[in-house]
Amino acid sequence: GSHLVVNVSGGSGEPVLALNDDTTPFHALDAGSWQAERDLPASGTLSVRRNGGGQSWSLTAIPDQPPHAEFSDPPGPVVQSRRPTQQTRLPWRATDDYGLAAVGVELRLRDRPDAPPLKVPVPLAGAPRSAQGTAVQDLSAHPWAGLAARGRVVARDAAGQTGAGVDAEFMLPERPFENPLARAVLDVRRQLSLTPGERDAASKLMDTLADTPQAFDHASSVLLNMRAVASLLRRGREEDAVGEAQAR
16 A cells, blocks of 8 residues: 655656566656656565666565454443443454554344344544553343343454454343333343244234233323334334334
8 A cells, every 4th residue: 555756856868667577657747857656566676767777775565464453351241339230341452553443343143143233333533553442332222132242343444454353252231120011022122133033923922911901000102002013013024124113
């Protein structure tokens, strides 16, 4: 990605720029000045030739290495007073030889790795060669809460090269619910994350829960929403039907 610009002033005759055996012509800037430019794909001998003479330099092109990224400590629930909380702690560090452009954490379901990943961006000031920090996120409202995930830190440099660390496995924290109905609804939502193709079974479970109005004090809004979710799972065949049902 390095770029070379050579200027020649004074003298007579048109100069020629060469990198090994690859030549590049100069163009005139005025009566006594010339300029040539080119990318530098590799190391070699750089020379400017003119009227049978010239000057040469030995040039070493240092490759731009991809960034390195990793968890600096095991990720997992934030612990306060020796008890896990609903927040997820993601300690990270990353380096790059010419400067980092972006850093983030990529999470995937352990038991369904083909599902689209959950990406957690990390704020990065400037383009540092080395950076570290801890991202703290409350993911307890996400449909994956309470499930096992595999996470890795991913970094990108200005050239578009990426580097990723070794996967780390941990449980995503979830909100604790005492209400049996709430726990049952969350079980349905969680299972849809693992087996989204089993919509009919989830729909029947939601209908079954709606058939016990005493469990939610006969609240009509709860009943209507549960019926609507069951109907969406039963009839909605769009790709995002499961995601919409989980959000509801």
